[in-house]
Amino acid sequence: MKQKINQSLKHIYTMTMKRFLFFTLILATFVACQKESNLKIKGTILEGKGKKVYLYKLHTDGEEAIDSTKIDGDGAFEFGCDVSYPTFFLVKLSPSNFVTVVGDSLQTVEIDGSYKDLATDYSVKGSEASEExxxxxxxxxxxxxxxxxxxxxxxxxxxxxxxxxxxxxxxxxxxxxxxxxxxxxxxxxxxxxxxxxxxxxxxxxxxxxxxxxxxxxxxxxxxxxxxxxxxxxxxxxxxxxxxxxxxxxxxxxxxxxxxxQYAVNSPDIKLPNVKGKVVNLSSLRGKYVLVHFWASTDQGSRIQNEILKENYQIFHKKGFEIYQVSVDTNKSSWEKAIKQDRLTWINVGDMQGSNQAVVNYNVQMIPTNYLLDPKGNILAKNLIGPEVNKVLSKVLK
Known part of the structure; x- marks a missing residue:
């Protein structure tokens, strides 16, 4: 009899502990969900029923997949996550169809848009930064x-x-x-x-x-x-x-x-050409020289090349030279652009960005150029389009 009572007590204790652990787990899960939901990102995506939507956190060095969910029958979706300061998120339907939002704690960011073109056809509420x-x-x-x-x-x-x-x-x-x-x-x-x-x-x-x-x-x-x-x-x-x-x-x-400014007006540049031979800018003293910084991947530079070619044909025999400095890091791309654009003037670059020349000439954007007189003095900066012809026509009559 005593043994049966002990077994019954043991059974009751075991069941009580299981229930206690179960409710403790439920409570812990509830608390965790509460913590993870101090930011909500939700919304409605038209014609997206049954499709997946993904949430990514945007870091300084890339993006991290956080969550995914299915869009319900009404086109609605919702994510919850924990943040302690404004954080960038990507709400994605595909690698090229997504929106960027900024979410902070105690916020609910609402996105409404279309599944076909969410990136350009959406509105956002609940976050002023996201609207901006x-x-x-x-x-x-x-x-x-x-x-x-x-x-x-x-x-x-x-x-x-x-x-x-x-x-x-x-x-x-x-x-x-x-x-x-x-x-x-x-x-x-x-x-x-x-x-x-x-x-x-x-x-x-x-x-x-x-x-x-x-x-x-x-x-x-x-x-x-x-x-x-x-x-x-x-x-x-x-x-x-x-x-x-x-x-x-x-x-x-x-x-x-x-x-x-207490030495030579224009700093010298010593960089290799396509064949690897170093060509000094100072070796061109006695000519009017356009020092032109460019990149083969930059469309603005490629447009300028055509205009420079026209002026080079007109003024080269009169003492005009172009010393073109590439900020490229890919030699094959550089060589291909020179060939495609049919550039016959001096082209140099170390395929590491030509950083020293860039710093010496305070190049802030590409393309940038300086026109030097025969002594190396800077006559003009950033000549574009017809301005090149206009200045050269005056100095090379």
Whole structure:
């Protein structure tokens, strides 16, 4: 009898402990879910029923898959996650069809859009920074469309009439579109220095070589403001570090230029040509020389090449030379561009970005050029389109 009572008590104890552990687990799970849901990202995607939507966290060195879910019958989806400061996320339908949002704790970010083209056809509520990112990205997309159209026109002229006036018109349009985008993004950062969206604006690029925002003071303002309120954000820390690096670089350039003004007006450049032979810029003393920085992957540089060719044919016999410095890092790409564009002047580059020459001449964007007189003095800077012909016509009559 005593044994049966002991067995019954043991059974009751075991069942009680199991129930206790079960409810403890449920409570722990509930607490964890509560913690993981201090940010909600949800919304409705039209015509997306049954399709998958993915959530990625955007880091400074790439993206990390966080979660995925199916869009329900009403087109709705929802994610929950834990953040302690504003964080960048990508809501993706496919690698090329996604939106960028900025989520902070105790926020619910709502996205409404279409499955077919979420990237350009969506609205966002609950996060002012996410709406600002939307405006920035859509404006940049419009700019890229204009650039692609101009590139198409350029190729058509190049493959057809090769009309130099038409190429000049395209180049002017190209520069105008880029300036308008730069002005727009720079103005945004100046007006929103405390917004995480400003990080998106500061890292926008026209292409691999050229950032949209070139003004260091604008970058400094945003980096300082964001570091003051979001010191733990990795994106903010990286922006701050990059800004300090650029400030130091600017100081070095100013110091170098100050020293150079008491020596030769234009610093010498010693770089190898395609065949590996080092060609010194100083070896061209006695001629008018256009020192032209470019990249084979930069469309603006390639457009300039056609215009430079026209002027080279006119003025080369009169004492004009082009010393073209490549900032490329891929030799085959560089050589291919020289061959395709039929460039017959001096082309040099170390295939490591030609960094010393870039620093010495304070090159901030590609293409950039300097016109030197026979003594190496700088006569003009950043001559584009018809300006090259205009200046050379005066000095080489």
């Amino acid at each position: 990112v939307r405006v920035l990205n859509l404006h940049m997309m419009d700019t890229q469309k204009e650039i692609k159209q101009l590139q198409k026109e350029y190729r058509n002229v190049l493959n057809g009439s090769k009309n130099i006036q038409e190429l000049n018109r395209i180049e002017k349009s190209f520069q105008k579109v880029m300036k308008e985008q730069t002005d727009f993004s720079t103005k945004f950062v100046k007006e929103h220095p405390f917004s995480m969206a400003s990080i998106i604006a500061l890292y926008q690029k026209f292409d691999y070589n050229n950032y949209v925002v070139q003004d260091l003071q604008t970058m400094k303002t945003a980096a300082s403001a964001l570091a003051a309120i979001y010191p733990d954000s990795k994106h903010v820390k990286t922006l701050h570090q990059n800004t300090l690096r650029l400030i130091n670089k600017e100081r070095n350039v100013k110091m170098h230029n100050m020293l150079k």
